[in-house]
Every structure is written in structure tokens, then in C-alpha cells.
Amino acid sequence: MTGRMKEGSGSGTAAKGSRKAARPGGRSARVQESVHRAVRELIGERGRDGLTVPLVAARAGVTPSTVYRRWGDLQELLSDVAVERLRPEGAPEDHGSLRADFGAWAEQFLEEMASAAGRAYIRDALAGDPDGGNAGQCSAYAAEQVRILLGRAAGRGETVPELEEAMDVVVAPIMYRILFRPGAETAVGEEQAGPAGAAGSGAGADYARRLVERLLPG
Amino acid sequence: MTGRMKEGSGSGTAAKGSRKAARPGGRSARVQESVHRAVRELIGERGRDGLTVPLVAARAGVTPSTVYRRWGDLQELLSDVAVERLRPEGAPEDHGSLRADFGAWAEQFLEEMASAAGRAYIRDALAGDPDGGNAGQCSAYAAEQVRILLGRAAGRGETVPELEEAMDVVVAPIMYRILFRPGAETAVGEEQAGPAGAAGSGAGADYARRLVERLLPG
DNA sequence: ACCACTGACGCAAAGATTTCGCGTTAAGGT
DNA sequence: ACCTTAACGCGAAATCTTTGCGTCAGTGGT
Numbered sequence: 001m002t003g004r005m006k007e008g009s010g011s012g013t014a015a016k017g018s019r020k021a022a023r024p025g026g027r028s029a030r031v032q033e034s035v036h037r038a039v040r041e042l043i044g045e046r047g048r049d050g051l052t053v054p055l056v057a058a059r060a061g062v063t064p065s066t067v068y069r070r071w072g073d074l075q076e077l078l079s080d081v082a083v084e085r086l087r088p089e090g091a092p093e094d095h096g097s098l099r100a101d102f103g104a105w106a107e108q109f110l111e112e113m114a115s116a117a118g119r120a121y122i123r124d125a126l127a128g129d130p131d132g133g134n135a136g137q138c139s140a141y142a143a144e145q146v147r148i149l150l151g152r153a154a155g156r157g158e159t160v161p162e163l164e165e166a167m168d169v170v171v172a173p174i175m176y177r178i179l180f181r182p183g184a185e186t187a188v189g190e191e192q193a194g195p196a197g198a199a200g201s202g203a204g205a206d207y208a209r210r211l212v213e214r215l216l217p218g
Numbered sequence: 219m220t221g222r223m224k225e226g227s228g229s230g231t232a233a234k235g236s237r238k239a240a241r242p243g244g245r246s247a248r249v250q251e252s253v254h255r256a257v258r259e260l261i262g263e264r265g266r267d268g269l270t271v272p273l274v275a276a277r278a279g280v281t282p283s284t285v286y287r288r289w290g291d292l293q294e295l296l297s298d299v300a301v302e303r304l305r306p307e308g309a310p311e312d313h314g315s316l317r318a319d320f321g322a323w324a325e326q327f328l329e330e331m332a333s334a335a336g337r338a339y340i341r342d343a344l345a346g347d348p349d350g351g352n353a354g355q356c357s358a359y360a361a362e363q364v365r366i367l368l369g370r371a372a373g374r375g376e377t378v379p380e381l382e383e384a385m386d387v388v389v390a391p392i393m394y395r396i397l398f399r400p401g402a403e404t405a406v407g408e409e410q411a412g413p414a415g416a417a418g419s420g421a422g423a424d425y426a427r428r429l430v431e432r433l434l435p436g
Numbered sequence: 437a438c439c440a441c442t443g444a445c446g447c448a449a450a451g452a453t454t455t456c457g458c459g460t461t462a463a464g465g466t
Numbered sequence: 467a468c469c470t471t472a473a474c475g476c477g478a479a480a481t482c483t484t485t486g487c488g489t490c491a492g493t494g495g496t
Binding site: 075123126127129131132135136138139167168169171172173175176177179180181182183211214 | 293
Binding site for chain 3: 026027028052053054064065068073
């Protein structure tokens with residue numbers, strides 16, 4: 001990961017309240033922040049397995065029943081934390097053209113999402129998510145980034161595809177391969193790749209670039 | 219659902235051994251079949267929530283420790299059952315042309331996967347799947363169906379796209395929308411749909427057809 | 437056909453997690 | 467400042483999960 005996603009433990013100052021916003025005031029916000037931080041720390045120390053509600057609660061300085069009442073179970077709590085960490089940090093870089101912008105973004109997106117940590121967060125986000133709200137948030141994050149890319153290109157006078165089409169052609173295949181085809185995040189059913197690694201450094205960089213070229217005419 | 223996926227409780231005669239095939243002989247096979255059937259029955263009776271390992275074990279006529287030892291936890295068991303139910307029943311129908319074949323298949327695929335039951339099974343399959351083996355099996359099922367479509371069209375002399383490209387352009391967007399964009403399985407970023415429901419009956423039928431047309435030239 | 441070997445199961449106790457009722461605290465509004 | 471009520475802490479009860487040990491049944495060899 002190069003920096004699109006949150007890395008450090010708790011960089012933000014204010015709680016976000018991704019779940020129930022019924023009473024987002026002082027104490028509830030403190031508890032949520034404390035529990036989220038406990039989860040992040042314990043994941044770093046003991047891994048996602050070996051994580052239990054009583055353990056998280058103890059680290060956070062609350063009682064287990066508080067966690068159960070707010071989040072229901074460990075899965076939903078992990079889902080909340082995962083979504084928070086899958087949120088992009090800033091706007092995608094500007095490389096002068098839609099092809100370069102989108103290519104670089106897709107490359108980075110694939111690399112981060114396909115990493116062991118990224119895949120774990122994606123699966124956590126999906127797993128404890130009855131109504132699909134957290135998964136929708138993840139998709140909204142990516143769509144927002146792509147919308148910025150397209151809007152920027154349109155401002156340059158370039159002809160740009162629809163956002164929906166861009167999500168279908170570039171983002172969806174990346175996520176599909178990560179989730180359903182472990183170990184196949186590279187390779188695309190087209191011509192042989194360039195001599196060896198055209199621009200990107202990672203393994204699936206070529207794949208990401210080729211998805212972007214499938215979207216853009218020319 | 220019209221019949222691509224398994225519907226009834228236990229139609230097959232022999233156990234399949236989707237997990238450990240260490241000792242697939244008589245008793246182990248009976249236990250696996252019995253536990254799987256118990257899960258299917260209880261899901262039908264009490265829903266996926268309110269399902270516990272002791273409950274399943276009691277229905278299956280085994281002790282909870284047996285379930286824990288074979289599957290680890292409820293999630294992995296549900297993942298196994300989900301993959302079994304996501305397996306296609308037979309070969310896709312023949313409509314005379316790749317466009318018609320693929321369109322009809324995609325339409326049916328979307329309808330089944332986007333249903334409440336289909337989505338639940340997909341999420342279960344992904345959730346309890348440490349190594350991604352079950353998810354890979356789901357993808358392999360779909361890929362096999364598409365491979366049949368493409369091979370049949372090639373036999374007719376049609377020019378056909380690569381399997382990988384077909385998966386990227388048609389299957390991936392369908393699964394992405396189901397997982398990450400609840401309530402947005404229809405609509406595509408192109409021209410307005412036909413007058414009103416061209417051929418398919420379901421809501422997302424037009425979307426599936428348009429994905430196929432994005433893949434096929436002409 | 438018989439026998440030894442080994443993986444899988446049942447049973448039951450120990451341990452951990454999850455649920456629930458009730459009193460208390462503190463946020464939000466008037 | 468006072469009232470209302472969502473959210474929390476505490477502790478007991480219920481439920482689930484793990485583990486050790488004896489037994490049973492498939493598997494392969496003779």
C-alpha cells in the first residue's frame with residue numbers, strides 16, 4: 001500500500017459515526033472511538049483471528065455488553081472498522097490525461113485491495129453487513145474517486161465515459177478477481193503483455209492498465 | 219429462480235465431499251450429508267439467523283463437537299452449504315447464437331444471484347472461506363458455464379471473445395453490483411433502455427443484456 | 437475372509453462467550 | 467437548571483465452544 005488508505009492507528013480527530021447516529025454526542029463517540037482503536041491495535045498485535053469481543057472490550061475500557069448492544073456481534077464491529085480503513089485519504093493524483101490518471105489510480109487501487117490486508121478488510125466489510133450499507137459505502141468511496149477523475153478529464157475537454165460504465169469495466173473486474181479468484185489478480189484475456197512491466201511496478205499493474213484501456217477508446 | 223441452482227433439499231444421491239477429502243468413505247459421507255441437509259432445512263424453517271451449531275448438530279443427529287471438528291465454526295459450514303447450492307444444475311440452454319445464449323444466461327444468472335436467497339448464499343460462501351477455495355469454486359462454476367457458451371458458439375463458426383474477457387465484462391459487474399451496491403442491480407450507464415422490457419421479464423434483465431452487448435461486437 | 441491401523445465420532449466436563457435485567461450516568465432539549 | 471431518555475456498567479444466567487479420552491468403523495494389507 002502506498003498511502004491511499006488509512007495506515008496509522010488513529011489519525012482522525014473526530015469520530016465518524018458510521019453506524020447508528022442516534023446519539024452521536026460525547027460519551028457515545030468516545031466509546032466508539034475507543035472500541036475502534038482497540039480493534040485496530042489488537043488486529044496489529046494478534047491478528048484478526050484470536051480476536052474476541054471480551055478482549056476488545058477490555059482493551060477499550062468498556063464492558064462486553066456495551067459492544068454487544070452497539071454492534072451486535074464481532075463481525076459487525078469488524079465490518080465497521082474495515083469500512084473506515086478502506087476510505088481513501090485524498091483525491092487521486094493528476095497526471096495530465098484521463099488515461100494516465102485512471103491508469104495510475106486503478107493500478108494503486110488494485111495493489112492495495114489485492115494485498116493480504118486489503119482483502120481481509122474487504123471480506124470483513126462484506127461479512128458483517130446485513131443490509132449492505134457498509135459494502136455500499138465502500139463502493140461509494142471508489143465511485144467518488146472515479147467521479148473526480150472523470151470530472152477532471154471533462155474539465156480538460158476530454159470525452160469521458162459514464163461513471164457507471166467505468167465502474168463496470170474497471171472497478172468490478174478488480175474486485176471480482178480479488179474476491180472470487182484468489183491468485184488470479186493479474187492476467188487478462190488479451191494480447192501478451194508488453195516486454196516486461198510497462199510502467200507499473202506491481203504484479204497486477206498491467207492488468208489494471210489493460211482494464212482502463214478496455215474502457216477508453218483509442 | 220427458474221431452475222439453474224439446486225432447489226429441493228437433497229436431490230443428489232452421493233455426497234460430494236467439497237471439503238476435506240481425507241476419508242470420504244461411508245460414515246464421514248453420511249455425517250456430511252446429514253449435517254448439510256440439517257442446515258438447509260433449518261435455514262428454510264428459521265432463517266439464517268437463529269441458526270447455531272448445537273441446533274444444526276441436533277437436527278443432523280450428531281454431537282456439536284463433530285461439527286466443530288470438521289468445519290471449525292458455523293461460518294465455514296454455511297460457506298460449504300452455500301457453495302453447494304450455487305452450483306449450476308446443467309448446461310445453459312441453446313438459443314442458436316452466442317448473443318442469444320449469453321444474453322439469456324446472463325439474465326438468469328443475474329436474477330438468481332440478485333435474489334434475497336442468492337445474495338445470502340454468495341455472502342455466506344465468501345464469509346467463511348479462509349483460503350478463498352469456496353469463492354474460487356463459485357467463480358469456476360460460472361466460468362464453466364460461460365466456457366460452454368463460448369465453445370458452442372465457436373463450434374458454429376462465430377468469432378468469440380476470450381473467456382477471461384467475458385468474465386470481466388459480464389460476470390464481474392453483476393457480482394459487484396450484487397455485493398457492493400444493494401438496490402442497484404439494474405440500470406447501466408448507456409442509452410435509455412428499449413421501450414419497456416425488450417425480452418426478459420425481471421427487473422435487471424435489461425442490464426444483463428446490455429453487459430452482453432458491451433462484450434460482443436456488432 | 438480376517439486382522440491391524442487410523443481417522444472420525446460420541447460423551448462429558450471445563451472454559452469462554454453471549455444474553456439479559458436492573459440500577460446508574462450523561463447527552464440533548466426545553 | 468431541570469426533565470427525558472438513550473447508552474453504559476455490573477453481575478448472574480444461559481448458551482456456545484473447546485478439549486481429553488474411550489470407542490467405533492472404514493481402509494488397506496495379508
